[in-house]
Amino acid sequence: MKEKILNFLSFENIIKFLIIILPFHVLFSVFLEYKIWLHWAWIYKELLLFVLTTYLWVHLFIKKQIPKLDIIDYSILWYFIYLIIISIFNQTWLKAIIYWWRYDFEFLLIFLVARHWRFLLKEKISYYVRLFVISWSLALLISILVRFIFGESILVYFGFSPILSSWNFTEWVPIYHGVEWAGVRRFQWIFDWPNQAAFFLIFYVSMLYNYWRYKKDYMFYLLVILFIVWWLIFLTYSRSALLGVFGWLWFLMLLNLKSIIKKYRSQSVVVFLALIVLWGIFYIKYWWYIQEIIIRPSSSKWHSERMINWFNQFLSQPMWKWLASSGPWYRATYNPVAENEKYFIPESWYVQQLVEWWIIWFTLFMIAMIIILIRIYPICKPLFFSFFGVLVMNVVLHTFETSYVAILLFLFLWLFLGNNKSKVLNN
Numbered sequence: 001m002k003e004k005i006l007n008f009l010s011f012e013n014i015i016k017f018l019i020i021i022l023p024f025h026v027l028f029s030v031f032l033e034y035k036i037w038l039h040w041a042w043i044y045k046e047l048l049l050f051v052l053t054t055y056l057w058v059h060l061f062i063k064k065q066i067p068k069l070d071i072i073d074y075s076i077l078w079y080f081i082y083l084i085i086i087s088i089f090n091q092t093w094l095k096a097i098i099y100w101w102r103y104d105f106e107f108l109l110i111f112l113v114a115r116h117w118r119f120l121l122k123e124k125i126s127y128y129v130r131l132f133v134i135s136w137s138l139a140l141l142i143s144i145l146v147r148f149i150f151g152e153s154i155l156v157y158f159g160f161s162p163i164l165s166s167w168n169f170t171e172w173v174p175i176y177h178g179v180e181w182a183g184v185r186r187f188q189w190i191f192d193w194p195n196q197a198a199f200f201l202i203f204y205v206s207m208l209y210n211y212w213r214y215k216k217d218y219m220f221y222l223l224v225i226l227f228i229v230w231w232l233i234f235l236t237y238s239r240s241a242l243l244g245v246f247g248w249l250w251f252l253m254l255l256n257l258k259s260i261i262k263k264y265r266s267q268s269v270v271v272f273l274a275l276i277v278l279w280g281i282f283y284i285k286y287w288w289y290i291q292e293i294i295i296r297p298s299s300s301k302w303h304s305e306r307m308i309n310w311f312n313q314f315l316s317q318p319m320w321k322w323l324a325s326s327g328p329w330y331r332a333t334y335n336p337v338a339e340n341e342k343y344f345i346p347e348s349w350y351v352q353q354l355v356e357w358w359i360i361w362f363t364l365f366m367i368a369m370i371i372i373l374i375r376i377y378p379i380c381k382p383l384f385f386s387f388f389g390v391l392v393m394n395v396v397l398h399t400f401e402t403s404y405v406a407i408l409l410f411l412f413l414w415l416f417l418g419n420n421k422s423k424v425l426n427n
Contacts, residue, residue: 010122011055014048018407019131023139023200024369024384027158030173034159045407048101048403052113059117065264067116076108082361104265104356110370114414115388124301127209127416132408136204145188152185179237187235187259191370196402198241199390201233203409213382240397244389245383251388307396310346314354349401372413382418387413 021028022045032041069077072330081366083105121128146152152175156162161174173192178185178302205226212222233241346352369391377384390409393399400406 030159111410195235198238206382244393247392248389
């Protein structure tokens with residue numbers, strides 16, 4: 001029995017389990033919490049990450065090995081050590097440390113663990129990509145059925161809150177969020193928020209395209225699915241996601257600008273002018289829809305004011321504050337009473353980092369992100385552009401707070417980085 005348990009908890013099986021289960025994380029967590037009354041059931045992924053980390057330390061101790069570190073490792077480790085130090089000096093609550101672990105460092109930890117334990121995975125990288133595509137495609141199919149066939153009300157039977165378009169800390173996830181004054185339901189599928197769904201879909205696109213792009217016979221089906229996914233991203237009405245998509249599209253164009261000008265100068269001018277005309281016509285016809293549902297000026301103004309307010313707080317106290325002193329989980333860790341969100345949500349992952357950790361450790365975080373971005377480019381361009389889009393989203397959103405997606409994003413970033421280019425492309 002003991003041997004079977006140890007075999008089940010092997011590094012390989014834990015990675016497979018996380019890839020399979022995480023697309024259903026919110027659905028299972030809500031069901032177990034509010035239907036089965038298994039409180040704290042959602043912490044399973046943290047426990048599994050603890051097991052993986054323990055494997056690493058035990059292996060290093062038994063083999064008496066010192067891991068080979070480079071600038072990414074040092075950036076992340078110093079970032080981690082610093083957070084522990086300021087927690088001690090600020091006498092941070094244990095609850096705040098737990099939430100910080102989940103949202104500020106969990107995805108970096110899986111990156112470090114996968115980085116130094118890649119040799120334990122028995123299968124080729126294509127196997128894990130295929131497992132990801134199958135599992136997350138199933139979750140996406142279920143979400144489409146819920147949204148367009150059965151209706152979101154069915155989620156009430158799984159523990160979701162019937163309070164529409166509302167985030168309430170006394171309840172769990174609402175069956176959907178919407179744009180109230182327009183009667184629009186935002187696509188969030190079986191996630192907890194449309195922004196989180198958009199974050200996943202941007203990541204999912206790169207994995208799907210990378211898996212199918214060499215299967216010439218399936219190219220038509222790939223294009224159809226990609227069109228559907230892009231349409232679903234639009235239906236989330238997530239401004240951060242649209243900003244991320246436009247950001248990587250423009251970046252893609254800039255990276256290929258020399259080639260475009262050299263080979264397709266006249267065609268590109270015609271296409272560019274045609275796009276301007278089409279956009280103008282579309283805007284004139286649907287200007288109210290674009291402004292009130294997509295741009296939402298009053299809401300955008302509210303978000304930007306909160307971001308500016310927190311950036312000013314960083315300027316007034318530039319050294320640091322403390323763990324979970326800002327961000328969506330401040331209310332859950334320090335003040336359970338509902339209060340004005342402008343006092344704890346900076347509306348930006350980067351501003352949140354500046355407020356909590358000071359500019360040097362914000363720089364360490366950015367160094368790690370930029371190096372990962374640069375290194376992934378020659379190996380897997382689809383993943384490069386998705387990761388770039390997610391980093392752009394973080395300018396106006398706490399994207400990495402969606403730990404169940406961020407964990408897999410950084411796991412696959414290293415799975416690709418851990419292979420040379422030819423090996424990845426041929427898998």
